[in-house]
Amino acid sequence: MRRLFWTVIPMLLAILIAPEGFAAQEVGGVSEVLGRVDILREGKLPALPAEVGGKIYRGDIIRTKSESKVKLHFADDSILSIAPNSRVAINEYLYAPDQNQRRAGIKIFYGLVHTLVTKIFKKEAPDFVVETQTAVIGVRGTDYYTVVAPDASDIYNNTGITEVTNIFPEIVGKARLEGKAYTRVATNLPPTLPLPLTQDDLRWLEGQMSPKVISMRSQPGSEQMFSKAAASTVQAASLPTTVASQLAGQLNPVQNLQSAVYVPPQPAPTPISTPYYILAYWGTGATDLDLHLTGPDASRFHVYYAEVGSSTAQPYALYHYDAAVANGSEVISIAKFNQGDVYRASVYNYSDPSYTSTNLSTTSGVTMQLIEGGKVVTATTPYNGVTVEGGKVLQTITPVSGQAGNTWRAAEINPSTGQINTVNQILNSANSASVQ
Secondary structure (H helix, E strand, O other), rough: OOEEEHHHHHHHHHHHHHHHHEEEOEEEEEEEEEEOOOEHHHOOOOOOOOOOOOOOEEOOOEEEEOOOOOEEEOOOOOOOEEOOEEEEEEEEEEEHHHOOOOEEEEEEEEEEEEEEOOOOOOOOOOOEEEEEEOOOEEEEEEEEEEEOOEEEEEEEEEEEEEEEEEEOOOOOEEEEEOOEEEEEEEEEOOOOOEOOOHHHHHHHHHHOHHHHHHEEEEEEOEEEEEEOOOOOOOOOOHHHHHHHHHHHOOOOEOOOOOOOOOOOOOOOOOOOOOEEEEEEEEEOOOOOEEEEEEEEOOOOEEEEEEEEEOOOOOOOEEEEEOOOOEEEEEEEOOOOOOOOOOEEEEEEEOOOOOOEEEEEEEOOOOOEEEOOOOOOEEOOOEEEEEEEOOOEEEEEOOOOOOOOOEEEEEEOOOOOOOOOOEEEEEEEOOOOOOOO
């Protein structure tokens, strides 16, 4: 009850005075629809039919059926054309041309998507990023196709520059596609050496956007998208002409195009032992910090004080206690790891959510521990809340001092290997619900 008033009022004010940061931010519209296409607002049912002239919002998931496709037009004039039997999420989108700023994050769960990005901003890192279950695709003004199957993602670049890595940063290696080139990113492997494409290959890909050739039944009563290019069991003869002849000679993926270091086949990853815990605790410099965990599910789940989750059903992660005090401690437990994307552990400064405050990084005394095994118990000293007893501490993280912001993204976890990547980044979230 203590949060009811102080949560609802700021949310109402945010709607009235700060639409830029609110979850239902409009990012573009629907310019073409063929067949049955639906939209899940913020990834939630009920599904709404997509219509020409309709709006697209941050958090939307777009689903095309077996005989349908759709074209989305974003505020920066970027275009996504989504082929039949595909599923795409608009995870993040910010466009401020007067400030020379753009930040776009798209997730392709499965299917075929044609991406066209025409505006280029001079940034060190790509500002239009597409993710799949195996790859991260950074765009610097380009025209390319992405084909996503269960265990591989294929990226076909037509014009411009596209940088491709594995979804997990510990898998080292990057393919830089310039002009007409292709790469594949398979599960737990770096991208393959880029291969050249011809106009015939690109015409073949454009043909795959047609409903009549892309849909196929995987079993009675269900349909699944399997691109000729992306399914790992496909024979080379099914690939575009040039790709088929080149890929056959590339037996091992290349870790780094510049150094041409070959990576031998890798064994299957070792599963993480569960239960697995994320513990956050802080000192007298903060009165109410909140632990957050996001991870893969049908889209991405978010576990925190307002969405406590479950240890026996999806997302198999549970928020144990809301410590709204100084010298507090909170725990999120993971009973089972979902596969397909990283888990992110963050802390939000509920008591001081200012974008310019350094309280979280400097004076809060916050620390995060990632712990394997043990059990959750009540804690009264030195921290008030809950803690983990009997487990093995895998990593302890504290933020870099002096950084302004209300959200500390501490770590990312690879659910298949257990690799912990220390992010240690202070950034800003519009509110607790928008922590990613």
